Amino acid sequence: MNVDNRMIFCHDNLDILRGINSGCIDLIYADPPFNKKKTFTAPVGSSAEGAEFSDIFKEEDIKDEWLVSISEDQEKIHNFLEGIKGIEGRTSYTFCYLAYMAVRLIECHRILKDTGSLYLHCDPTMSHYLKILLDCIFGEKNFRNEIVWCYTFPGNFPKDFPRRHDIILRYSKTENYFFYKKTISTPYKANFTSTRGVQGSHKYEEEHQKIRHEKGKTPEDWWTHISNVSQWRSELLGYPTQKPLALLERIIQASSKKGNIVLDPFCGCATTCVAAERLKRQWIGIDVSVKAYELVKQRLAKDVEREGELFYEKLVKFSTDPPKRTDQEPDYLPQKYVYIISHPQYEGEYKVGIASDVKSRLGSYQTGDPGRNYKLEHSCLTPYFREIE
Numbered sequence: 001m002n003v004d005n006r007m008i009f010c011h012d013n014l015d016i017l018r019g020i021n022s023g024c025i026d027l028i029y030a031d032p033p034f035n036k037k038k039t040f041t042a043p044v045g046s047s048a049e050g051a052e053f054s055d056i057f058k059e060e061d062i063k064d065e066w067l068v069s070i071s072e073d074q075e076k077i078h079n080f081l082e083g084i085k086g087i088e089g090r091t092s093y094t095f096c097y098l099a100y101m102a103v104r105l106i107e108c109h110r111i112l113k114d115t116g117s118l119y120l121h122c123d124p125t126m127s128h129y130l131k132i133l134l135d136c137i138f139g140e141k142n143f144r145n146e147i148v149w150c151y152t153f154p155g156n157f158p159k160d161f162p163r164r165h166d167i168i169l170r171y172s173k174t175e176n177y178f179f180y181k182k183t184i185s186t187p188y189k190a191n192f193t194s195t196r197g198v199q200g201s202h203k204y205e206e207e208h209q210k211i212r213h214e215k216g217k218t219p220e221d222w223w224t225h226i227s228n229v230s231q232w233r234s235e236l237l238g239y240p241t242q243k244p245l246a247l248l249e250r251i252i253q254a255s256s257k258k259g260n261i262v263l264d265p266f267c268g269c270a271t272t273c274v275a276a277e278r279l280k281r282q283w284i285g286i287d288v289s290v291k292a293y294e295l296v297k298q299r300l301a302k303d304v305e306r307e308g309e310l311f312y313e314k315l316v317k318f319s320t321d322p323p324k325r326t327d328q329e330p331d332y333l334p335q336k337y338v339y340i341i342s343h344p345q346y347e348g349e350y351k352v353g354i355a356s357d358v359k360s361r362l363g364s365y366q367t368g369d370p371g372r373n374y375k376l377e378h379s380c381l382t383p384y385f386r387e388i389e
Contacts, residue, residue, distance in 0.1 A: 009319055020323060025284075027261070122167050144170045248274075249278070
């Protein structure tokens with residue numbers, strides 16, 4: 001691992017994610033912008049005063065390098081984004097948002113351990129699009145749950161049912177993932193009985209029922225008893241999209257164990273970091289605002305039983321520079337394939353290039369050829385190579 005425990009990065013999270021070694025993170029919780037098309041600001045006088053982020057995505061926010069990289073190495077994602085672009089146009093909020101998310105989620109997948117999991121927090125604004133995007137990156141077979149977090153608070157919806165739930169998409173990197181259901185089991189109701197047969201209610205034998213009640217049950221994929229943070233006055237900071245500690249603690253307990261590394265690439269007011277510290281996990285937070293660093297020290301001093309803010313002033317680390325990967329040779333790019341592709345219509349002419357997935361690259365050429373006549377003549381895995389401008 002090339003990043004220290006208790007580290008807050010204040011920088012574009014894509015650069016930070018790209019600097020983390022592959023396969024070293026146990027759990028990622030991501031609470032990105034929801035594409036709400038507005039700017040969120042913490043109120044004056046609140047603990048989070050000064051925190052602000054834009055949830056507006058425009059064409060100028062999308063770098064050509066992202067789209068080129070996706071078109072070259074991620075055929076499924078490229079085709080998905082092309083479909084969105086064909087329907088809504090390149091300048092649409094949806095296309096720009098999904099392109100922004102795609103390059104970051106690709107890196108999240110890379111840095112996860114094979115036993116690791118990703119929880120992506122969103123809402124119905126984008127959840128259906130993000131589900132397809134994650135299927136492209138993680139594979140449909142590694143989709144584990146669509147968790148519906150239900151909550152309530154006052155509001156006026158004269159022409160709609162009140163919108164009072166978020167979506168949390170849970171994916172594993174492989175089928176060999178950690179899930180510790182015993183740590184999140186909830187007790188059965190005191191009056192629980194099992195109804196069986198025409199005789200009506202049938203109670204288990206007393207000893208069997210006692211054991212079952214002690215073990216509790218694994219929560220379903222709809223969570224109703226964790227209130228919105230507005231109901232937790234002791235936690236409330238005024239941060240626009242703050243989530244309750246109880247929500248993060250359930251996620252961390254379910255998909256990691258003590259000493260594991262938890263990463264939040266949109267850490268905001270640092271709830272994930274605080275929950276991870278309370279549960280004795282290592283943690284890394286990333287945010288564009290330096291406010292995250294200030295808040296995590298304040299919250300750790302308050303919410304974790306240790307020596308106070310001065311203790312965490314020394315313990316919590318801060319950086320504005322991306323980490324440098326140590327799992328590859330310095331200044332070199334990961335191994336890719338040099339390929340040669342031909343087409344019978346252009347005898348004696350060849351396409352030569354470099355790609356991490358030759359089959360995907362060949363497929364991208366075939367999609368533009370009705371006869372699908374492109375042919376892979378040769379491919380060769382490079383050693384770590386240096387790009388020369």
